[in-house]
Amino acid sequence: METIIQEVTSKKQMNAFLDLPYVLYKGNPYNIPKLRFDEAATLNRAKNPAFDFCEAKYWVAYQNGKVVGRVAAIYNKKYVETWKNNYLRFGWIDFIEDIEVPRALLAAVEGWAKVLGCTAVHGPLGFTDLDFEGMLIEGFQEIGTMATIYNYPYYPVMMEQLGYGKAVDWVEYRINVPEKLPENIAKIADLVEKRYKLHVVPMTSTKHLKPYASEVFKLVNETYSELYGVVELTQRQIDYYVKMYFSMIRVDCITLIANEANQLVGFGISMPSLSKALQKANGSLFPFGFIHLLKALKKNTEADLLLIGIDKTLQGKGVNAIVLREFHKNYQKAGIKIIESNPELEENKKVQSIWDHFPARQHKRRRCFIKHF
Known part of the structure; x- marks a missing residue:
């Protein structure tokens, strides 16, 4: 044909x-x-x-x-x-x-x-x-x-x-949230927090998040710069993403880490899974799609990890343990039982080694194809 x-x-x-x-x-x-x-x-x-x-x-x-x-x-x-x-x-x-x-x-x-x-x-x-x-x-x-x-x-x-x-x-992982945070993760988080004089930014609403929104993407530019195909986001792009996505994020699914000068040095962004809600919405917010999404954001047993970034000067020093500790604490409160890692480059063993401490399985793989002329 x-x-x-x-x-x-x-x-x-x-x-x-x-x-x-x-x-x-x-x-x-x-x-x-x-x-x-x-x-x-x-x-x-x-x-x-x-x-x-x-x-x-x-x-x-x-x-x-x-x-x-x-x-x-x-x-x-x-x-x-x-x-x-x-x-x-x-x-x-x-x-x-x-x-x-x-x-x-x-x-x-x-x-x-x-x-x-x-x-x-x-x-x-x-x-x-x-x-x-x-x-x-x-x-x-x-x-x-x-x-x-x-x-x-x-x-x-x-x-x-x-x-x-x-x-x-x-590669992608499906991770069970344990009842108790692994002891080594908790110890590392506490130790790193004290050693480098770091603290978790307190947030109870999106108004507490907004002052840091642009800083999150600037840290994305820094920490993701060497990953395959990544190009630095411009300020116009940062403003676009902040306006489009940050208004719908639940702050209890976000961890921001700052130093003693209150400068952002790390972050973890997740959100309740919208997979089933998006299937019900089938591409449209109206007339009822937004209702499914709001319900999923409010009450859920699953979450998606979206972005984690650590300042290059602090990478490999255990700061990600603070992110995991805060995620675990908030997931326990929210009733989150399962999280999806979303894609991680297969050679990024540092990130993947984190899941060795949790009940997890690598369940998906995706590929960028190339054809040379």
């Missing part, structure tokens, strides 16, 4: 691009539908500040007039300058189980890459490290999270058939 590729240049085509996953994964018990307005904003040149230094093209695949695939291509100029790799990114890739569809979609991406003089195409990646990245290659029968991509098992098989290989993998 002939596959026709069209570049997205109209509102109708963008709607087709945004709508495909809700059709392709309808009824799938493991997929977590993204909020449609959030997806639309990220891809919108007028709204996403990443377009200050990014170019993007989107394509939709059709067979017999029916949408059967989609892909985005992103040329991140700051990535090229920072990493000295003239690579084009792809993301938001979905397709039916017909290899001719991803073949045609990726041919469009590769064609643009060659016009730009790129030497490789890699993905799935987003505009920034805070966008969705990594194609699932293990854990297809595990429920996803709001921060990750779900895809069918045939996706990575077809990527390999089309000449794409491994660039990097991320």
Whole structure:
């Protein structure tokens, strides 16, 4: 069957691009539908500040007039300058189980890459490290999270058939929250707090969080700078993320650590799991989607770890034990029994070794694929 590729240049085509996953994964018990307005904003040149230094093209695949695939291509100029790799990114890739569809979609991406003089195409990646990245290659029968991509098992098989290989993998853990914090974690946390004159920032509402919001992302820039594909967030991006996400965060799921000068030196951000609520909302806040989300934020037995960062001068000195101690204390109060780590680079053994102290299992793996020209 002939596959026709069209570049997205109209509102109708963008709607087709945004709508495909809700059709392709309808009824799938493991997929977590993204909020449609959030997806639309990220891809919108007028709204996403990443377009200050990014170019993007989107394509939709059709067979017999029916949408059967989609892909985005992103040329991140700051990535090229920072990493000295003239690579084009792809993301938001979905397709039916017909290899001719991803073949045609990726041919469009590769064609643009060659016009730009790129030497490789890699993905799935987003505009920034805070966008969705990594194609699932293990854990297809595990429920996803709001921060990750779900895809069918045939996706990575077809990527390999089309000449794409491994660039990097991320792993994920499902962790049981023990009744009692491991004694060694508690001792290290107390010792480090005293030795380096650190303290946990007291917070009872988001108004206590807001003064530190920008500092959190500045610390993200510092601590995440050497991770695969990461590009420093601009102030406009920081302001965008603070406005979009910090208003809905529960402060008892956040730990901020400051030094004696009250400067932020570490943080841990988590939130109650929205996976099941997002499945019920199915991409829309209205008329009832927001109710499911509010209920999940208020009462839950599961949580997602989103970001942990420690000032480089204090890394490897046990500060993360303070974050774990505070998380454990707050999870016990909130009735949280299980947490999802979300993706961690497979070579990041320091982070993964933390879960050796808890009942945990590595249950998912995802991959960034690459194809050199």
